[in-house]
Amino acid sequence: MKFISNPLKITEDRSTPSEVYNWKVYIFGLILGLSSLEIGYDSGFIGGSVALDSFRRDFKLDEMSSSDSSFIISNIVSVFHAGCFFGSIFSYPLTFNYGRKIGLIGSSIIMAIGAIIMLISSKDRGLGPMYVGRTLTGLGVGASTSIVPVYLAECSPGPIRGRISSMYEIGWRIGDTVGFFISYGVDSTISSSTKQWFIPFSIQLIPAGLYLIGVFYLRESPRWLYSQDRQSEALKNLTWMRNLDSNHEYIKWEISNIKSELEYEKTHTGQGFFDPFLKILKSKILLRKLFISCSLYILQNLYGIQSINYFSPVFFKQIGVKGTNSSLFSTGMFGIVKLIATLFWSLFIVEQYGRRTTVLTCAPICAICFYYIGGYVKFNSGGASAKAALGMLYIWTFFFIVSLSGTPYIFSAEIISDTTIRGGFQVINSMFLWLSVFLMTRFTTNMIESMSYGIFFFFATWAVLTIPFVYFLMPETRGISLEYMDRLFQYKAWKAHKLVLNEIQEESKLDQFERLYEIEANEKNNSNYIETKSDETAKL
Template identity: 45%
Template sequence: MLKLKNIFAKTEDRPTPPEVYNWRIYGTALVASTASVLIGYDTGFVGACFTNEHFLANFGLTPNTTHTDDTVSNLISCFHAAAFFGALLSYPLAHYYGRKVALIVAAGIATIGAAVMLGGVAGHLAPIYLGRVFTGLTVGAATNLTVVYLSEVSPAPIRGQIIAAFEIGWRVGDLVGFWINYGISQHVPPGNKQWIIPVGVQLIPAGLFFVGSFVMLESPRWLFQVNRHEEAIRNLCFLRNLPSDNGYMVWEINTIRDSVEAQSAQIGPGLLDPAKEVFVRNRKYARRLVISACMLVIPNFMGIQSINYYSPKIFANIGVKGTNATLFSSGMFGVVKFICTFIYILFIVDNFGRRKAFMISASACSLCFWYLGAYLKINDPTKPGNVAGPGGTAAIAFMFMWTASFILAWSGGPFVWSSEVFEQNIRTFVQAINAAMSWVPIFIMTRLTSTMIDKMQYGIFFFFAAVAALAVPFVFFLVPETKGIALEDMDHLFTKGVPAYRAHQRVMQKASQTVLEEQSSVRSMDNDPSKKPETNYIENAAIQEIQPVFSRV
């Protein structure tokens, strides 16, 4: 049985000073997450905004025609196509100029894009398309740069929480977008203001992102990578809230520096050297890249993007009637996602773990959609003479249960996991590919969902259920647990011959044994004061109660 006192336990690969868990690292995560507010806001507002009758009338589009449906689909999907290229283009920028400069550039483009879209009030679609492309480029870059940055600055025991802050920003924007549409439908008089206001609100998250990107410190790991050691140590000490001569800092600085230098010697410092390492010289990284890319593709075929962008239509199909009712249900959909994101960050990602959450969540998602598909096959409430009844109420409940289950693992979890499992010198390269791949299924689903709903009807839910069911064995056999393990030790999780379901335990046992051996070595060198500074952190650790997996409550 899970004890209440262990809910906030941190899994540490070695004893960690409490000063490391400080407001500076959490504040950095909060500022960086402003990038994802823009992503979430687009998800929340665009579906209802672009189908608003006054938006359509402004551009001479007639509701419920093939031309209009295609135009709206193009407006939505051009954003995702741009995001694909934005993720890839962010790599050379971050490689040469660092994470911070790349984020500043992305934020500036987003702000311009949000402003350009307001030019559509004149009745021309060109500014809307151009603005969507600009913001899409930014969003694609942010899905790469932000998670890489957060993974590089965070301590191992809370790395999942820090990276998952990206998900909080996403859900905040998502929630605001949904409820702005609902509030406008209730309180803003009919006219162009009903779509101009939500389009203009984009400037707020874009502006926050732009200002916040100037405040953030550059990644210490990237600074070590480009031989700016003094600045790297200064930034790392600030984020850890410890002086550079502290034993823990001596260990972390040496570990990062040695790892980066070894990887640089092996891989090389050039822009294309990581590509050669992944695809030519060391194919183990290519296999790992396939797994991480699949982790970002799978959830987008489990239904989340279809429901995000077409929630009013989907809720109407399962029996929610009336425009206001469907908008309200869509808004509540956003509330559930927001609440569950906090539950995931506080209780699951660094405590319960990534791997178990993935499998349990996928199982629950599959069951929910099997029910929804079966219900609509037996009693479709949109057909004449059919009444939703108790089965329809249950269908709506299952929709919200699916939402909660999905958010508690598959929404932010794949970004956390994929950003952790690669070495420093190839991380930005592979994460650019991962981020780009995550936008491919989003583009596909936003283009096809409306057609799938019309043609497949209940079958679309069976499709989502099948994908979720297949995700369970995929995770069990291929995805190792990463919680509590230092980035420099991730490679050990993929040791040949060690199954994914045993890898985490073996790495943690090895780390535990290493620290115990280091403690023994320190005791044997008590008469040699010259070696004390290098191993001071071991002596400090010896004072603490060390459990087998170093669990701190």
């Protein structure tokens, strides 16, 4: 079948040496995927861990009313996302002044410190250290979600940018799958004691520690180094990343593009701290890009993914899965479906079928699934309908993951070619991401109590609204180099990709023709020079 014939097929906008697609760029993706492993693990383990009887007993949640305990649990979950929101803001001055790598190192240190502080919580000390630790970990995670997409966009070759960025999404899904099954495992095998909930919390140190070690291997972004006029270091890093000699034509082409961009940016944007934000506010095309990318992050959460991630035991109980252990197992299967879907997306979808097409294809399926589940919960017929509802949830999960899960991260990072505003642009995106996650996780339990089955209709309706939004506003970006992204937004979204690809190919042919003409002209001049010299020698 053509659909699965070549998962490693690369779509190029111009001829690219094979050396460019080397193991180093994949190692970058793997290391940065460790930061998302921490995020994923948190979304996987926290909902199941705070539902454990041992946790509820140690922190006296079992002595509270249902509404009071729900309020405490919502706070434990959501302070992490509040930290993420502020972390995304604080990342900007770090990367602006000190570079992408220093920002990543700083985020990894804060993340690890927060994971350690959480472990100080106990039935005697209360939840204070838990709140502080989760807030700090959130600060580190929020900073990394702002910096990682920028770093990958600047360092990854255009034709495989989506594939490298998908490793971030894979790390996220591995983390939440492990987190789900850790909660299930401790509930199944460990007696109801402090150790039962302490183990899932302590495992956070593993991805945080690995990420902290890994970021020291990374090289600073050549684009950022050129923007700081550190040209020799930038050239060294670029040739190392591309695995090519500094005299190679591809390196010369990439350097020429970077320098011409920077020259334009210095003239039209400025180099001040607030200049990027001022330029965004003054530019219609940048505001359009910002509106689309921020909306994708918001829509991602309005689909319901974070609500289900963090409160999956509650949702599975609503569908009809009985018992804490059974609910945790179903949650683990939910994680496995997400992981399989993410691998499928990264291998077969993201670079072969792009961003726009998959969202448009999968949105109606996601809507149908949740409309069915909402109807089932309303009438609660049980039996085969209950199994079908559970199946629909897993189907929804698969189609959500291969469409709107990773797309906002890739899209928001790759549509900005201007190095001077990319960091500020991504900060705003991250703020909207974490604000929407915070609001959804903070009020999910309230929505379930007040809306019941209606919460599924709420999620489904947003999936329907995604279709016209993406069709009319979001252009396809697959295979387009950063330098040509602005052109996509000069055309109607539904035909922009084809038109821009045609333009690039025509320009590439023209460049080749001009180079051949230049070579022939040089050869002719050299030939004339030799003939003239020969004539002069003969006269002598």
